[in-house]
Amino acid sequence: MGADPDGGNRGGRAGPTGPRGPLDPRGPHWLRRLRGPGPKALAARRAVRTTLAACVGFYLCLYGLDDSVAATYALFGAVSMAALSHIPGTGPQRAAVLVWTLPVAWVLVTAGTYLAVRTWSAVLGVLVIGFAVAFVAAAGPKAAGASPGLQLxxxxxxFPPYLPDTLGSRLAGATLGIVLLILAEAFLLPERRDTSYARLVARASATAARCTAELDRPPYALSPAATEAARAAGESLRPSLVAEAERPAGPGLRERALAHAGLAARTLLARLARLTPPAGPRPPQGPLDLLAAAGRAVAETSAKLSGTAQEGRAVGTEAADALRQARREATAQDPPLSTSAVLRRRAALLEVADVTAALATAADLALRGRAAAPSKDEPGRFWYARKRAPQLWWHRLAGHAGPRSVYFQNAVRIGLALAAARTVAGLDSLPHGFWAMLAALTLTRTTVAQTRTSVRQALTGTLIGALVAGVVLATVAGHTTVYAVALPFVMLVAFSVGPVRGVGWAQGMFTVVVSLVFAQLAPATWQLAEVRILDVVIGSLIGMVFGLLAWPRGAQRELRRSASVLLRTAAKTVEDTTAAVVAARPADAPDDEPLQHALIMAESAFAQYQSEPREHTGPVADWQAVLMTGHHVLWGSRRLLARSGPAFDPEAAAWADTHAAGVADGLRRAPAPPGAEPAPGAPYGPAAPELGPPLFFAAAIWLDALTADLTRMAAVDRVTSGSAGR
Structure with a gap:
């Protein structure tokens, strides 16, 4: 035979390329598919990790140590935090979350053990603890993902029997299962991490730097390609387009700062895209130098966030510091008398400089934490920079402690459903009553329509799974070796198929899994499957009842209500800020705490809305644009009130009041279906006067930017429901 061109052998012997072709250094075909992209491969990888951790802990405790209690908790400890929880991210990212959940697991197992002494104490415990664990979802996707597993x-x-003397075995088993899962997540079947939010902000900052360079040379305007690049870079920072594990949604300082940096980057790109060319030839010095300074600062920020610069002060904050100094000097100087176009551009450049400085500060905070906290004379936009972690957590949770928060609503719904299931199980002495609570936990959704659908599918799957389990139990009887051999394979299939095929498959396969588990813990007959059906039916009915009684529409209606509150509050802020600036009395402006709280409520409702099926009957709004408008109102108000200047002359005051009234009216009517809103590009009020104090043109630029935001929201209102996920 001739030699293979690839260096192998065409005969039957296995050469370097193997008998059927070249050997892939990544492993055999099935391993490559397991490591590949897509939801099926992801579910398979997680199923392998879950099965390995659960079965090793279960078999070690049951057959090695002869401790059935520890075996039960080892298995369910791993299953609860892997299969029941939905922690986003790669294996190492989930392992990091599991490390800090381990002490919480110890507290929950201990509390459950001692509160099981009476039915009333167990019910009260599950009501309070169920609410608290569910409410922590307000801390972000990672905490929300871990919540269901911690509930279990x-x-x-x-549940009875009340055996506090077994607490040691329970804690040891749960710890073993979770530790094995941590190791499996960290080291088994590594995955490629999604692009981090810091790197996305770095890319957007680099795009902004290129835009400033283009704006700083003739013809002093962005080309269509640069405008499109700026738009795409801003869109890439939308939370809905960012991997869940990479969203900076936590209450900590670094997460808040990174989210702040993303908003600043989006704002900067939008402002650069709207920057008009200078009127006449470019002057050699003056405020236009702010553009070059902003370009250097944003390039420096991009380098730090992308990791291409060294850590620490040596990374270089010189460009950002120089920009801040140039901004202060330009703000303090009275501009020479000139045309309205020149003064407007000057105000626009000052706004670009301000947003760039905010981006640089937020990026420093995200990288270096409290060490990068700005001086106390900085505006209050970085209020969180000097707060410690407990204060920031309290601020986040306290902000959602009310019936208008979707996190509060979900926690109440779950707490009441679990308490009702525990009451029924305790009063009726329901065998394996925790299955009823588990069904109530896993099948209760944020809307009654979702709950009804999941219950129907779950009952069908459970019935089929129970029939299969009943046949297996009746056939195999007491031969536990068969159950022990079959469990890993059934578990692997269950956890691979369930997440991909839906709740019906998940419940059906899990019914077979738990039947094989309990058949090894104690003698079992086919009636175990019957008990499983009864428990799931009871839990499902309870979930449906509380899904119907407690905020059955989920975030669908709450988002529109929260957005309306946000826009009404923003309208009041626009009017009050303009009045205070016009009269040169910034102290008269009210506190912006209501606007901050309205933003928090709207953002949380939007986050839940994205995970729910859409119920549209007409035009839809770009809710992300609504949130961005709220931030623009907040930031612009703070920026104007932090500056000082003389009162406006009557002509400038009349124009500003008219413009502010038009913007406020538009905010109050948005995001209603279009009709009364102006056409894209139509201004509110008369043309601006040619002259005025510097603060007048700063206010004019702010109001013009909000006009553009209103136009954007009105335009999106005209689209169909196909873009609902924006």
Whole structure:
């Protein structure tokens, strides 16, 4: 035979390329598919990790240590935090979350063990703990993902018999299962991490730097290609387009700062795209130098966030510091008398400089934490920079402690459903009653329509799974070796198929899994499957009842209400800020705390809305644009009130009041379906006067930018429901 061109052998012997072709250094075909992209491969990888951790812990405790209690908790400890929880991210990212959940698991297992002494204490415990664990979802996607698994770690020990002397075995088993899962997540089947939010902000900052360079040379305007690049870079920072594990949604300082940097980058790109060319030839010095300074500062910020610069002060904050100094000097200087166009551009450049400085500060905070906290004379936009973690957590949770928060609504719904299921299980002495609570936990959705659909599918799947389990239990009887051999394979299939095929498959396969588990813990008959059906039916009915009684529409209606509150509050802020600036009395402007709170409520409702099926009957709004408008109102108000200047002359005051009234009226009517809003590009009020104090043109630029935001919202209102996910 001739030699293979690839260096192998065409005969039957296995050469360097193997008998059927070249050997892939990534491993055999099935391993490559397991490591590949897509939801099926992802579910398979997680199923392998879950099965390995759960079965190793279960078999070690049951057959090695002869401790059935520890075996139960080892298995359910791993299953609860892997299969029941939905922690986003790669294996190492989930392992990091599991490390800090381990002490919480100890507290929950201990509380459940001691509160099981009476039915009333167990019910009260599950009501309070169920609410608290669910409410922590307000802290972000990672905490929300871990919440269902932590609920199970309290549910499992809160049932009779009351055996506090087994607490040691329970804690040891749960710890073993979670530790094995941490190791499996960290080291088994590594995954490629999604692009981090810091790197996305770095890319957007680099785009902004290129835009400033283009704006700083003739013809002093962005080309269509640069405008499109700026738009795309801003869109890439939309939370809905960012991997869930990479969204900076947590309450900590660095997460807040990174989210702040993303908003600043989007704002900067939008402002650069709207920057008009200078009137006449470019002057050699003056405020236009702010553009070059902003370009250097944003390029410096991009280098730091992308990791291409060294850590620490040596990274270079010189460009950002120089920009801040140039901004202060330009703000303090009275501009020479000139045309309205020149003064407007000067104000626009000052706004670009301000947003760039905010971006640089937020990026420093995200990288270096409290060490990068700005001086106390900085505007209050970085209020969180000097706060410690407990204060920031309290601020986040306290902000959602009310019936208008979707996190509060979800926590109430879950707490009441679990308490009702525990009451029924305790009063009726329901065998394996925790299955009823588990069904209530896993099948209760944020809308009654979702709950009804999930219950129907779950009952069908459970019935089929119970029939299969009943046949297996009746056939195999007491031969536990068969159950022990079959469990890993069934578990692997269950956790691979369930997440991909839906709740019906998940419930059906899980019914077979738990039947094989409990058949090894104690003698079992086909009636175990019957009990499983009864428990799931009871839990499902309870979930449906509380899904119907407690905020059945989920975030669908709450988002529109929260957005309306946000825009009404923003309108009041626009009017009050303009009045205070016109009269040169910034102290008369009210506190912006209501606007901050309205933003928090709207953002949380939008986050939940993205995970729910759409219920559209007409035009839809770009809710992300609504949120961005709220931030623009807040930031612009603070920026204007932080500056000082003389009162406006009557002509400038009349124009500013008219413009502010038009913007406020538009905010109050948005995001209603279009009709009364002006056509894109139509201004509110008369043309601006040619002359005025510097603060007048700063206010004019702010109001013009909000006009553009209103136009954007009105335009999106005209689209169909196909863009609802924006």
């Amino acid at each position: 770690l309290y549910i499992l020990p809160c």
